[in-house]
Amino acid sequence: MFGLRLAQASAALALAASAGSALAVGLGPLEKSGITSSERKGLYLTVSNPYRTAHNFRVFVEEDSGIAPGRVTIHPSTATIASGAHRRILVIVDGLFPGEEVNFRLCAERIEERRVTVHARVCSKLGARRLRPAR
C-alpha cells in the first residue's frame, strides 16, 4: 500500500504521508481435491490470521476460475478471526453429475476497512470429481 496526501505545491517535500501498517492472511492447503459418489463434495480449508489483532476475513470463489460461484457454498464465507488464530472453512461443491470433474480457485483475504496499497490474498486450487455409477 502506498498512500500520499499532496499538500500545497510550495511545500513539495513537507508532505503528510500515511504511516505503514501490516496486513496479513494465511490459507491452506493450497491444493486439495476429492472424489464423491454423490452430487456433493465437501472440502476443508483453514484460514489463519497472523495479524496482531482480530480481523474480518472473507473467502470466495475466484471469478472465471472454472465453476459458477453459485455451485459452491462456503461455511462461513466471512469470519472474524482472533490474532494468531485459525478458522476451518467448509467448502461444498454442489450439483456434480456422474463423471463430472470441476477445478476452481478459492481465495481468502482480509476485509479492508480502508483502501490499501498492497492487498494480500491467498488462493487454493480445489477439485471435486463425481464417480460414474457402477455398471
Next chain:
Amino acid sequence: MRRKIVGLAAGACGTALASPVCAEPITFDASLVVTCTLVVTDGTLAPNSDYTSLSSENLGGAAASVTVTALGGDPTLTFDAPTITSTNDVSAATAQIKYSSLDGASQAYTSTQSTSTASDLADVYTVHAKAEDAGGFDAGDYSVATVVTCSG
C-alpha cells in the same frame, strides 16, 4: 484369541533366553500440506521536486514489504497491475511497481501483472511503487495499489 497371542509374544519378548532381541517400531506420522501466509506492510509515496512523480523512492517515501511464509511447497506470488486513485483526475498518470526479494526474485518497474515463485520457507519482498504524470500532480490524496496473491 488375538489378544492372547499378543500377550504370549510380549511374554516371550520379556524373557531374555527366549528372545534376546526385542524390537518395537516407533512411528512418526506427518501430513504435510502446502500453506501460504502473507504479511504486508504498507509503503508511502512522496513527490519529486516538480510534482511530476510520486514514488516510494523519492525523499520521504518508503517501500512496502511482503513477507511470505510457505509450508510444504513453493507457491507463486502474483502482483496485479497497479492502479492509481485520487480525488483528482489521474487519467494521464501511469502507475508502476517493482520488487525484489531476499531470495533473489527481481522485477523491474512494470505497469502490468507479474509473477514470482517463492523458493524458500520464508521470503521477504520489498515493493516500490511510483506514478508519473508529465503534466504534474495537483494537491490531493493519491494512492497506488496492487493485489498480491499467493497460490499453489
